[in-house]
Amino acid sequence: MEKMLKMSSRNLDFYYGDFKALHAVSLDFFDKQVAALIGPSGCGKSTFLRCLNRMNDLIPISRVEGDILLDNENIYDPKVDVVSIRRRVGMVFQKPNPFPKTIFENVAYGLRVIGIKDQSFISQRVEESLYHAALWDEVKDRLHKSALGLSGGQQQRLCIARALAVEPEVLLMDEPASALDPIATQKIEELIHELKKNYTIIIVTHNMQQAARVSDVTAFFYMGKLIEVDDTETLFTRPKFRQTEDYITGRFG
Numbered sequence: 731m732e733k734m735l736k737m738s739s740r741n742l743d744f745y746y747g748d749f750k751a752l753h754a755v756s757l758d759f760f761d762k763q764v765a766a767l768i769g770p771s772g773c774g775k776s777t778f779l780r781c782l783n784r785m786n787d788l789i790p791i792s793r794v795e796g797d798i799l800l801d802n803e804n805i806y807d808p809k810v811d812v813v814s815i816r817r818r819v820g821m822v823f824q825k826p827n828p829f830p831k832t833i834f835e836n837v838a839y840g841l842r843v844i845g846i847k848d849q850s851f852i853s854q855r856v857e858e859s860l861y862h863a864a865l866w867d868e869v870k871d872r873l874h875k876s877a878l879g880l881s882g883g884q885q886q887r888l889c890i891a892r893a894l895a896v897e898p899e900v901l902l903m904d905e906p907a908s909a910l911d912p913i914a915t916q917k918i919e920e921l922i923h924e925l926k927k928n929y930t931i932i933i934v935t936h937n938m939q940q941a942a943r944v945s946d947v948t949a950f951f952y953m954g955k956l957i958e959v960d961d962t963e964t965l966f967t968r969p970k971f972r973q974t975e976d977y978i979t980g981r982f983g
């Protein structure tokens with residue numbers, strides 16, 4: 731099947747004040763694929779991820795040069811509405827960050843923000859989102875209890891449900907399992923496998939086994955540069971560059 735280009739960065743430079751954190755990164759992401767971003771601490775993975783839904787706009791000293799295209803439209807074009815970009819490109823963070831509200835209200839939150847008032851529509855979307863985040867069975871009898879009573883792994887799946895509720899096209903995940911135990915991590919990995927049937931997923935991970943398990947393509951970053959991107963299996967078995975090989979064989983990082 732022909733892969734469809736969903737998102738891409740073109741010659742992306744990123745600065746925190748005078749510090750250049752990304753150097754001319756050009757990278758393509760295809761529809762219904764999982765891409766993993768790997769590399770040693772500080773290489774710019776999270777910075778790059780946050781550029782993809784303009785989360786870095788919130789950092790006053792930051793500056794972006796180059797383009798990021800979503801369905802061929804530059805998301806940094808001044809005409810573009812940032813809120814609509816963040817709706818289309820959802821994000822899940824390293825530490826589960828549910829709001830101190832009920833499980834139901836956490837998932838309904840984004841729908842209320844965009845002005846949806848129809849209660850039966852909201853209820854239906856909450857149920858669907860929890861179902862797609864593989865959490866419905868565990869919470870269906872306690873929807874109106876606090877989200878803070880859930881386990882860490884459940885909270886992270888709740889955050890995924892919250893992101894799914896507004897029907898994003900792309901899902902960004904910044905080390906979504908690094909704060910979780912092995913069983914909760916496995917559930918998140920299985921979930922990623924299911925979600926890629928409907929979404930483009932881009933995941934930052936420190937865990938190379940995880941990248942190998944969940945992703946179709948892997949991109950290796952080093953010191954703010956994209957060194958190499960390839961099919962995950964190829965990158966992990968026949969990397970083209972010395973730095974990639976050194977990293978994946980554990981010589982540094």
Ligand SMILES: Nc1ncnc2c1ncn2[C@@H]1O[C@H](COP(=O)(O)OP(=O)(O)OP(=O)(O)O)[C@@H](O)[C@H]1O
Nearest residue numbers: 746749751769770771772773774775776777778789
């Ligand atoms: N808000 C900020 N202000 C200034 N510099 C920053 C900021 N955030 C990140 N940096 C710097 O930008 C570089 C890239 O950081 P980034 O967090 O993107 O790396 P990373 O590869 O995701 O690292 P890690 O795996 O440790 O999370 C680092 O040198 C970091 O110190």
